[in-house]
Amino acid sequence: MDKVLIGQALERVREVNPLVHNITNVVVTNFTANGLLSFGASPVMAYAEEEVAEMASIAGALVLNIGTLNSDVVESMIIAGKAANKNGVSVIFDPVGAGATAYRTETAQRIINEVNIAVIRGNAAEIANVAGEQGQIKGVDAGDMQGDFAELAAATAKKFKTVVVITGKEDIVSNGDATFVVSNGHPILTKVTGTGCLLTSVIGAFAAVEKDAVLASVAALISYGVAAEIAAQKTAELGPGSFQIEFLNQLSHVTIENLEQYGSFRKL
Template sequence: MISPSEMRKRITETPPLVHNMTNVVVTNFTANGLYALGAKPVMANAIEEVAEMAGHADALSLNIGTLTSEQIEAMLTAGKAANKAGTPVIFDPVGVGATSFRDQTAKRLLAELDVDVIRGNEGEIARLAGIAVTVRGVDSEEPVENAEEAAIQTARTFSALTVMTGETDIVTDGETIVYINNGHALQSSVTGTGCLLSSVIGAFAARGEQLFDAACAAVSYYGCAAEKAAADKTIGPGTFQVRFLDELALISDDDLSRLCDISERKQVQQS
């Protein structure tokens, strides 16, 4: 499996252009995070230009955090252009389960587009798997039982690599599975850390030969940067956010090697 350090090197040597159709809450943070990583962000949402932009981007990240009907049509247009160009598409189903509009939108995007990676938290992935979860706003209110099974089912249902983030992150294609134990609790106190991760996965996917390995490297890299940023136990969410952006740019190869905690890939038991 390729290391986070090697993937970072590839990104900084040949910066991928990541087209982000994301929510208004996290646009600036996402752009800054991708710049810190060494990638190039672009935020284009107008239906008049998204097909052209997605066609020459290296990855497309679709995020339904602040949905509008116009944005849905633009996402479909961009996604189809990305599919035609062979560009990896990352889908972040923010708050799915909170409203019927979000549920319907997620189903439509996943039905009409070839999505390469679905990245969500436990509640979002469980909802896509057909498991009932209680969602208020964009956050599920209870832990998900059998989270691993939910991730596997989502990957199989939508034929997409599924990244479920939580205390232990899970990456699965429905046939094999990897567990990643990197990250820090302060990530859940800053708006947009999950959304940025989806775009970071896009950057890694654009420069990796194997999508599964690239996604694992992205999740571990991201978590290692968070651990470094939170090393000072006295900081709060505001300081963490700034330090996290710094660590996305500055974390050393030695620290990545020391902190990286990716399990061996194992076969999933067939049901």
């Protein structure tokens, strides 16, 4: 994998304008839609059991996010996920807050067991809890979890036969055999609600145009992280509100040249 392939993946997202079907949480719906539009994808938010199978079957990717759970949404996620699987549509899963409550953890594990997931994206605590390991979780945010996150990502990927993305100070991508570390991003992302959820949907946009889920994930992380770095630099004295607006701008403006200049990743 090199920056040429990553730049080509970004170019394909802009050219194809893939439809990304999001069943996500009420806190982040608007930000997710605007972020995907800014980046060059086409978002749709469809939740009703009566239509999710049809919508998922025509999408480029399906994103399932359990941030605000209820039983109806869970059933819609399962229906949509199975329809996506039947039609060869990549499913990206964000187990928001897994470990905070038994219901969240059980729901996350049910989705993984019943749906073929292409990529699971979460913080270290969420991934640990989904995998059946003990991880510190505070609400839907990670606690001060310590450990070898690369090893956790690889073990979880092998367990579920999927690609695992663990995001944090550095981001880990693993399919169980190959593991990459991405070093792009900025701490101010943690001051804006929904940046992790939007990242999951951006991974979906890349997965819609790139069948190699490892490459799609690394390309999404670098593109997203570089856009955040540029936005943070432009709004350094202004705070998270201004950053959020500029971040949407930079998702639209980030170029292949930016990725070549600022992209930072390595294979372990």
